[in-house]
Amino acid sequence: xxxxxxxxxxxxxxxxxxxxxxxxxxxxxxxxxxxxxxxxxxxxxxxxxxxxxxxxxxxxxxxxxxxxxxxxxxxxxxxxxxxxxxxxxxxxxxxxxxxxxxxxxxxxxxxxxxxxxxxxxxxxxxxxxxxxxxxxxxxxxxxxxxxxxxxxxxxxxxxxxxxxxxx
Numbered sequence: 001x002x003x004x005x006x007x008x009x010x011x012x013x014x015x016x017x018x019x020x021x022x023x024x025x026x027x028x029x030x031x032x033x034x035x036x037x038x039x040x041x042x043x044x045x046x047x048x049x050x051x052x053x054x055x056x057x058x059x060x061x062x063x064x065x066x067x068x069x070x071x072x073x074x075x076x077x078x079x080x081x082x083x084x085x086x087x088x089x090x091x092x093x094x095x096x097x098x099x100x101x102x103x104x105x106x107x108x109x110x111x112x113x114x115x116x117x118x119x120x121x122x123x124x125x126x127x128x129x130x131x132x133x134x135x136x137x138x139x140x141x142x143x144x145x146x147x148x149x150x151x152x153x154x155x156x157x158x159x160x161x162x163x164x165x166x167x
Contacts, residue, residue, distance in 0.1 A: 008161045009058040016051035016158075019044045020151045027144055038142075045147040046089065046128035052154035053092040056100055090125035093117070100157070107153045115149055 023044035086092065093101065108115040124142065 005059050007056065008158045009055045010162060012051055012055035012058050013158050013162065016048050016055055017155060019048035019051065020155055023048060023147070023151065027148065038144075041144065042127050042142060042147065045151060046087075046124065048151050049089055049147070049154060050087055050092060050128055052151070052158055053089065053096060055158055056096045057092065087128045088125045089127070090121040093121050104153060104157055107157060108150065111149050111153070113145065113149065115146055117150070120146060120150060 023041055026041045026044065093104075096104075105117050108117040108120075124147075127142070
């Protein structure tokens with residue numbers, strides 16, 4: 001099996017963006033009803049953040065190599081991405097490279113409403129899991145704007161890495 005490590009895995013990154021967009025649509029179109037639509041907003045937001053973090057931790061794999069062609073090119077039956085397991089935002093953040101952590105902390109602090117990212121991840125480490133089944137009573141209070149800011153920061157950071165790679 002061939003493994004390619006990437007600073008940001010585009011496949012995982014684009015899935016993070018999709019959940020980011022879904023969360024923004026819920027927020028923008030249903031602000032007044034967020035007390036009713038809050039759980040879907042948080043689930044989409046937390047999953048987006050989780051996937052942004054996992055995009056910085058995942059690898060691209062090529063498996064089931066078949067015979068080479070006459071040009072000595074390998075043909076693979078499976079191409080897939082594999083990321084860290086788990087939903088803990090705090091745990092995933094701790095696993096990304098330290099220079100990424102530092103840059104993300106700086107970017108979260110340099111927004112109109114600064115966020116201490118370590119405190120955010122501490123408070124919302126299990127938001128995806130807890131809000132999926134909110135009827136079980138494990139939810140916590142949240143501020144929607146914090147989730148929106150963190151998603152935007154992670155999106156912009158990952159996107160900047162992908163753009164560097166293309167240049």
